[in-house]
Amino acid sequence: MTAIDFKRFFGKMAPSSLSPVRVMTKEKAIVASHINLVYRNGGEEFKALQDVSLTVKSGEVHLLMGPSGSGKTTLLSILAGLLTPTSGQVHLLGEEITQFSRPHLAAFRLQHLGFIFQGFNLFPALTACENVEVAFHLKGIHQARKKAIELLDQVGLADRCNNRPQDLSGGQKQRVAIARALAGNPQLIMADEPTAALDSQNGHAIIELLRSLAKTSGRTVLIVTHDPRILDVADRVTDLEDGKIVTKLTKAKPGQH
Amino acid sequence: MASIARKNLFEDIPRFLVAQAGIMFAVSLVTIQLGILKGFSRSTAIVIDYARADLWVASKEMVAFELTSPLPADYINKSMAVTGVDRAEILLVRAGRWRGPDGKLSPARVFGFNPDGELFAGWTLSDGTLKAIKQPYTAIVASGVQKSLGLDENRTGSIGGLPVTIVGTAEDVQSNASSPFLFSSLETANAYGDAEINSSINCIRQASGDLDCANSFKSRPLGQKNGELAPPKPLSLSDPISYVLIRAKPGQDLGQLKQRLLTALPETQILTQAEIAAVTRNYWEVRTGVGFILGLGATVGFIVGMVVVGQILYASVTDHLREFGTLKAMGASNGVIYRIIIEQSLWMAILGYIPSMGICLTLGQWTQMTRGIMILIEPSTAAAVLLLTVVMCMGSAIFAVQKVTRLDPAIVFKA
Ligand SMILES: Nc1ncnc2c1ncn2[C@@H]1O[C@H](COP(=O)(O)OP(=O)(O)OP(=O)(O)O)[C@@H](O)[C@H]1O
Ligand SMILES: [Mg+2]
Numbered sequence: 312m313t314a315i316d317f318k319r320f321f322g323k324m325a326p327s328s329l330s331p332v333r334v335m336t337k338e339k340a341i342v343a344s345h346i347n348l349v350y351r352n353g354g355e356e357f358k359a360l361q362d363v364s365l366t367v368k369s370g371e372v373h374l375l376m377g378p379s380g381s382g383k384t385t386l387l388s389i390l391a392g393l394l395t396p397t398s399g400q401v402h403l404l405g406e407e408i409t410q411f412s413r414p415h416l417a418a419f420r421l422q423h424l425g426f427i428f429q430g431f432n433l434f435p436a437l438t439a440c441e442n443v444e445v446a447f448h449l450k451g452i453h454q455a456r457k458k459a460i461e462l463l464d465q466v467g468l469a470d471r472c473n474n475r476p477q478d479l480s481g482g483q484k485q486r487v488a489i490a491r492a493l494a495g496n497p498q499l500i501m502a503d504e505p506t507a508a509l510d511s512q513n514g515h516a517i518i519e520l521l522r523s524l525a526k527t528s529g530r531t532v533l534i535v536t537h538d539p540r541i542l543d544v545a546d547r548v549t550d551l552e553d554g555k556i557v558t559k560l561t562k563a564k565p566g567q568h
Numbered sequence: 569m570a571s572i573a574r575k576n577l578f579e580d581i582p583r584f585l586v587a588q589a590g591i592m593f594a595v596s597l598v599t600i601q602l603g604i605l606k607g608f609s610r611s612t613a614i615v616i617d618y619a620r621a622d623l624w625v626a627s628k629e630m631v632a633f634e635l636t637s638p639l640p641a642d643y644i645n646k647s648m649a650v651t652g653v654d655r656a657e658i659l660l661v662r663a664g665r666w667r668g669p670d671g672k673l674s675p676a677r678v679f680g681f682n683p684d685g686e687l688f689a690g691w692t693l694s695d696g697t698l699k700a701i702k703q704p705y706t707a708i709v710a711s712g713v714q715k716s717l718g719l720d721e722n723r724t725g726s727i728g729g730l731p732v733t734i735v736g737t738a739e740d741v742q743s744n745a746s747s748p749f750l751f752s753s754l755e756t757a758n759a760y761g762d763a764e765i766n767s768s769i770n771c772i773r774q775a776s777g778d779l780d781c782a783n784s785f786k787s788r789p790l791g792q793k794n795g796e797l798a799p800p801k802p803l804s805l806s807d808p809i810s811y812v813l814i815r816a817k818p819g820q821d822l823g824q825l826k827q828r829l830l831t832a833l834p835e836t837q838i839l840t841q842a843e844i845a846a847v848t849r850n851y852w853e854v855r856t857g858v859g860f861i862l863g864l865g866a867t868v869g870f871i872v873g874m875v876v877v878g879q880i881l882y883a884s885v886t887d888h889l890r891e892f893g894t895l896k897a898m899g900a901s902n903g904v905i906y907r908i909i910i911e912q913s914l915w916m917a918i919l920g921y922i923p924s925m926g927i928c929l930t931l932g933q934w935t936q937m938t939r940g941i942m943i944l945i946e947p948s949t950a951a952a953v954l955l956l957t958v959v960m961c962m963g964s965a966i967f968a969v970q971k972v973t974r975l976d977p978a979i980v981f982k983a
Contacts, residue, residue: 384981384982387981388978388981391897393897393976393977393978393980393981394978414901417896417899417900417901418899418901419899420897420898420899421898421899421900422899424898424899426894426897426898426980428894428980428981429981430890432890432891432893432894432980434572434575434891434894435579435891436572436575436576436578436579437572437575441575445572445895446898449895449898449899449900449904503981
């Protein structure tokens, strides 16, 4: 176990340790094969994704990049089981989720996926702690308050437990959202432009946080981004253009353990 | 768990207050309509409720307490002869034309009963005594009708030319559906009932063939002194009576007693006190349409409330659509989200109900004191309104619930 120096990022005391996810048995966390997605609006058809195949290994920080409108969000939605592809299969943690019913998918997401959004998507009426607690409650995990405080501590916000999102900065909001995504130790974290709404400093801190979470706990992190600075922390990058994969670039892994 | 429903509700206080005002309006409307209906309904048979008879002998044609055909007076003796009857008393229900001290006419309902009896007059007197009506041409008046009778401090008037002196006031007996109530001895009530104004029509055929008619009325002079009046004659066997009130001997089976009375008294129906009260209340609620009208008011209130709550919930859900989408994306089942919306609607129901009940109870006291109109909010009415409020709020949640059911969780990634 590696202790992370959060102080470096947030000027906070570092927590002693991060709880590990159970040992991964599946080498490949995400396998998408021959995904096609056609949006139909009235009589018009739009091919948003064409024959996209993609593999993300367990414990990897994987970036999805590409110009605006290239289909990144669409692909992420499909990989997360939020959108059903027109054709093709998606395997998550060895299970073919494209076969699942909607309730089954929801149960799967609840157990294995954590989401991070560009707009944070926190509940404005709830405090930071309560926002994290919601995830624990949904998962039926007890002692939600205690665990929420632990997670907020991990992201350097232990003292912000009773603040509502309106009282937090953008970077702090995103850290609360990350704490929420970590509740219950999901093996997959999916993020859509997590730094787009943040200034460069906060953005970088968030990226580092995501990477360290992946590295220390074996989680798989899939990030959609425009942010070139994130390249530094990525293990692999997939580029999309006009709904097709154009390059697959394997990066050197910075700060590897 | 931090209640998302409650927090969402209180997030926007002005909107919450507007919503609560709408709900309170609806709940109050329903409560007042039901309360007036209950109060009215109760009053129509309250005289019966005060009686202490086990059984009532009524004409077979009886439709409601004050709408019945006469029975022969000797049914009182025949009733007494039936085994199991402990006590029997006559009740007269007569109509009279009251002329107040100001000379204005008003219809009046005169009840005749034995002031020494035990079965009829269970009400309380705010002044006077029951025995006082043994004096000829005296009556006890129901409280709340003094104004309609035009009574002044002398408390006198006349019925059909016969003088009436008020010697007491009975509390809380007047039916809201009837003429002012007067209670007299059997003899006096009988005399008032008989004291019809004589009228005759004289017609002369004109040369043209037309009839020329003159209608002449003869009533007893108003100024007549009591002393010059013969006291009312006692009830004779030929006088028609309205009801015979029966008290059964202790331990009697009322069903069997009913049968024996029916056999002994042809052309009658025998009802328990609860039955005749129910028949009477039903008559007024249905026959007069008042039940329908007040029920309609309550229904309108219910619908208004449903629309108000529905709109508020729908707006609230629309405002928080991204949050519900986030919950769905995180893997919350529809059930979890329904529970949030329903919890919110229940909060709205309870928080609308409590102040509304307070308002209605206060309003009811005020109308009772100032107008004599009873808004009767019994625990059962309050419970029924609570149930209606909950149904109303939950029913209106259906719209909002549908909106989230159709919500695509993929919206969470849309900016
Ligand atoms: N519901 C929809 N109906 C029709 N077309 C859609 C729909 N959603 C997305 N599209 C189209 O699909 C294409 C891919 O959209 P997507 O949101 O995946 O792009 P993106 O790569 O995430 O872009 P950005 O970087 O701007 O977020 C776009 O051309 C978009 O207009
Ligand atoms: Mg996008």
